[in-house]
Amino acid sequence: MALREVLQFPDPRLKRVSEPVEKIDDAIRELASDMLEVMYDEPGIGLAAPQVGEQIRLIVLDTDWTEEGAEPNPLVLVNPEILERDGTIAWTEGCLSVPDFQAEVERSHRVRVRGLDLDGNEWSEEAEELRAVCFQHEIDHLDGVLFIDRISRLKRSMYVKKRKKALKLEGEDDEKQRPSKLGTSL
Numbered sequence: 001m002a003l004r005e006v007l008q009f010p011d012p013r014l015k016r017v018s019e020p021v022e023k024i025d026d027a028i029r030e031l032a033s034d035m036l037e038v039m040y041d042e043p044g045i046g047l048a049a050p051q052v053g054e055q056i057r058l059i060v061l062d063t064d065w066t067e068e069g070a071e072p073n074p075l076v077l078v079n080p081e082i083l084e085r086d087g088t089i090a091w092t093e094g095c096l097s098v099p100d101f102q103a104e105v106e107r108s109h110r111v112r113v114r115g116l117d118l119d120g121n122e123w124s125e126e127a128e129e130l131r132a133v134c135f136q137h138e139i140d141h142l143d144g145v146l147f148i149d150r151i152s153r154l155k156r157s158m159y160v161k162k163r164k165k166a167l168k169l170e171g172e173d174d175e176k177q178r179p180s181k182l183g184t185s186l
């Protein structure tokens, strides 16, 4: 089966607030497995359901896999929420839904996250640095927030301009642009 397509800015569906998952059934498990496939294919270290057009609170991530030779260590989290935050960290982020752009974003250095695994068991974790950044970035997606909503207005408007120009060129070329492979794509 073909991979699911990742929605890209300025697709309005990326701005919506997603609904909690009511029941973890086969459709949810299938979606999670599709999302992992897309994430590893891109490659990215995280993906949220709204990025593949599903308005539900489901994220996948793998922050170990970026290391050379590391084994995949995927995490699927249903209805994730951040319970505690501590400190600040600035990280250069990218996003599979925001092509050809990276910017430094300030977030919490440490977070405690809670959610459910695919068997419906309660799951919680204390994460720091990249993993904390990844959780915050993905949970933002569930609230319709992109990392470019967390940078300066000037930087954001420069990107929006560049993106509009690229889309216009893309229309003229009739060729699909691939997201940038550089850096951390979440």
Ligand code: ZN
Pocket: 094, 095, 096, 097, 137, 141, 186
């Ligand atoms: Zn993202």
